Amino acid sequence: VARRGDPRTPTAEAVIIGNEVLSGKVRDENAPYLIDVLRRLGVALTRVTVVPDAWDAIVETVSEAHRRADHVFTSGGVGPTHDDITLPCVAAALGRPIIRHEGLERMLHDLYGDRLQAAHLRMADVPEGTELVMGDGLMVPAVRCENVFVLPGVPSIFRQKVDVIARWLGAVPYHARYVFVQTGEGALAPILHDVVARFPDVDVGSYPRLDSAEYKTKVTLESKERARTEAALEALLERLPEGALIRVEDPGASQSPA
Amino acid sequence: VARRGDPRTPTAEAVIIGNEVLSGKVRDENAPYLIDVLRRLGVALTRVTVVPDAWDAIVETVSEAHRRADHVFTSGGVGPTHDDITLPCVAAALGRPIIRHEGLERMLHDLYGDRLQAAHLRMADVPEGTELVMGDGLMVPAVRCENVFVLPGVPSIFRQKVDVIARWLGAVPYHARYVFVQTGEGALAPILHDVVARFPDVDVGSYPRLDSAEYKTKVTLESKERARTEAALEALLERLPEGALIRVEDPGASQSPA
Numbered sequence: 424v425a426r427r428g429d430p431r432t433p434t435a436e437a438v439i440i441g442n443e444v445l446s447g448k449v450r451d452e453n454a455p456y457l458i459d460v461l462r463r464l465g466v467a468l469t470r471v472t473v474v475p476d477a478w479d480a481i482v483e484t485v486s487e488a489h490r491r492a493d494h495v496f497t498s499g500g501v502g503p504t505h506d507d508i509t510l511p512c513v514a515a516a517l518g519r520p521i522i523r524h525e526g527l528e529r530m531l532h533d534l535y536g537d538r539l540q541a542a543h544l545r546m547a548d549v550p551e552g553t554e555l556v557m558g559d560g561l562m563v564p565a566v567r568c569e570n571v572f573v574l575p576g577v578p579s580i581f582r583q584k585v586d587v588i589a590r591w592l593g594a595v596p597y598h599a600r601y602v603f604v605q606t607g608e609g610a611l612a613p614i615l616h617d618v619v620a621r622f623p624d625v626d627v628g629s630y631p632r633l634d635s636a637e638y639k640t641k642v643t644l645e646s647k648e649r650a651r652t653e654a655a656l657e658a659l660l661e662r663l664p665e666g667a668l669i670r671v672e673d674p675g676a677s678q679s680p681a
Numbered sequence: 682v683a684r685r686g687d688p689r690t691p692t693a694e695a696v697i698i699g700n701e702v703l704s705g706k707v708r709d710e711n712a713p714y715l716i717d718v719l720r721r722l723g724v725a726l727t728r729v730t731v732v733p734d735a736w737d738a739i740v741e742t743v744s745e746a747h748r749r750a751d752h753v754f755t756s757g758g759v760g761p762t763h764d765d766i767t768l769p770c771v772a773a774a775l776g777r778p779i780i781r782h783e784g785l786e787r788m789l790h791d792l793y794g795d796r797l798q799a800a801h802l803r804m805a806d807v808p809e810g811t812e813l814v815m816g817d818g819l820m821v822p823a824v825r826c827e828n829v830f831v832l833p834g835v836p837s838i839f840r841q842k843v844d845v846i847a848r849w850l851g852a853v854p855y856h857a858r859y860v861f862v863q864t865g866e867g868a869l870a871p872i873l874h875d876v877v878a879r880f881p882d883v884d885v886g887s888y889p890r891l892d893s894a895e896y897k898t899k900v901t902l903e904s905k906e907r908a909r910t911e912a913a914l915e916a917l918l919e920r921l922p923e924g925a926l927i928r929v930e931d932p933g934a935s936q937s938p939a
Contacts, residue, residue: 468704
């Protein structure tokens with residue numbers, strides 16, 4: 424059920440760039456972080472794509488994400504080394520030339536001082552029309568061109584920049600309830616069908632867990648209106664078989680990342 | 682550097698299906714597991730896409746992965762509930778009709794007995810031409826149609842089925858070495874350029890870690906020939922500045938998943 428197509432709901436896509444993730448040398452921490460921040464912001468993440476450090480794959484994926492989503496976040500490929508090609512790829516995806524950004528160049532000079540290498544300055548070569556997103560705690564601002572935020576793969580810096588960008592993106596948060604039951608998905612299916620039919624504006628999911636002694640299925644209910652989530656919860660609880668309910672959880676919702 | 686295009690190297694793509702992952706209700710454990718298994722098998726994973734439970738997104742993504750990669754693994758959307766649409770989507774992506782698979786139907790009857798619901802039988806409705814991959818410990822076999830393995834999202838079952846499929850896919854493993862250094866990426870860049878130029882068949886990566894007191898950059902070297910990985914390692918170590926090296930790690934390589 425992709426009911427996140429609400430016209431009030433902004434959408435986002437993430438493009439995670441890096442051979443190291445696909446080959447298992449480094450475990451991606453950035454998509455999970457972004458997922459949590461966007462959930463709390465009420466921005467609907469509609470796709471995550473992990474691609475190698477390869478020109479065609481990056482250009483094509485960024486270009487499609489740019490057309491489909493309100494916001495695009497890329498992670499990785501913006502350092503000074505030979506395989507860092509994200510900025511020229513984003514330029515190609517947006518049909519823009521690469522220019523040396525004077526503000527960024529100055530900041531890199533300030534940051535590295537004597538240690539500045541020619542390779543560092545590649546980080547100041549950005550698509551024409553790039554704007555900088557400044558914020559607390561950032562040594563180097565986040566880079567945005569049109570709807571594409573180009574972020575580094577290094578997890579600590581990625582998180583800092585996402586937090587700064589999140590403050591830009593005001594949106595309506597989701598209200599969710601999680602229901603843990605001792606009922607398998609087969610027996611739940613007709614009950615959930617019924618809830619889905621009565622509450623078409625509520626996102627209903629069910630996730631069996633076979634290796635948990637505690638519960639058999641986790642049912643999730645989510646909408647942008649607290650009253651609708653609660654009404655769907657009540658409808659679900661009424662229909663559950665005697666003794667099936669274990670507990671109901673409120674994962675919380677807030678306007679800004681923790 | 683996408684040097685995994687070696688003609689001997691089979692490729693794979695993963696399609697992770699589920700609103701629950703994109704909305705942060707459930708953290709995906711299946712892509713990381715698959716990444717580890719494929720790395721040890723020497724299969725090059727070239728893309729991971731996380732899509733919602735939405736017809737167009739699933740059909741389009743599976744169809745593209747099917748054309749691009751040797752093997753495609755889907756995760757999620759094969760249970761008995763209303764949002765489980767992966768099997769019909771895979772059928773559409775492959776241009777095949779859906780049929781009720783007699784073997785699967787029989788196994789579901791055996792498995793559920795009296796508790797079998799009509800909803801369970803949806804799991805036996807598969808693309809025409811589907812073959813079953815049997816293996817130790819599987820209550821229900823893995824489902825394969827052409828080069829697409831259709832796997833459930835429940836992590837414990839996903840892992841069991843991937844392990845069984847991995848035994849099918851003999852391949853040449855990668856030999857990797859990880860080098861941890863006290864040198865930043867800027868100063869490393871010319872050294873790595875040099876190693877890349879001399880060893881075009883070795884995959885070279887560098888990953889800065891700013892929040893570690895232990896090292897500044899992790900350099901990875903990887904190829905399908907142990908001797909080439911070791912020669913590239915030697916070339917790198919020779920060029921490192923005095924005192925930069927912290928340690929060298931061998932992540933191991935094996936023909937089969939642990």
